[in-house]
Amino acid sequence: MKVLLSGKRKKRSQLGFTLVETMIAIVISALIVVGSIELLSHMVITSAQDRANTMSMLQVQYVGFWITEDVMQARPDQVSIGSAQGLPLTVCWTQWNGVEHRVVYSVEGDETWTLYRHEWYTPVGGSEIDNGMIAVGEYLDPAGTGCEWVTGGNVTAVLKLDVTANVDGKVAARTYEINPRSK
16 A cells, blocks of 8 residues: 555556667658658649640630630731731721720740830820830740641631740640631
């Protein structure tokens, strides 16, 4: 009874962990930490690749959207393409209320292009107003980006637009065939 009250005598199960048990716990903890680090690094790499894929596709879609919107407003005789891969591209049209628009697409850069859209409009009886310039596409590949008029069949003229973007080695490309409005 005296031993129970004083608490000096302890059972073997209450002495603590043995060296072998401690080593096993450390090894298991190390395996969990290493596995977690590997999983995290895989997630970071995959996320970066997904971001590059998404960005390259978005750049292609932005260019296609803006040029398609403008060319569809114009008549074929109001769309002029430049000499170097069809750029700069100039698109003009008159709205139903008489407001005249002029949009010029131009590129800057050597290894990759940035495509800019500069718009001017002229109200009826007014003078030309500069509506500003915005970047509509970045990371464009000059070798895969350009436009040209295509004729043939029963189609008078279709603007063929090829757009290729390369973001961190992830490439997206698309060809647009744009029909301007008829005369």
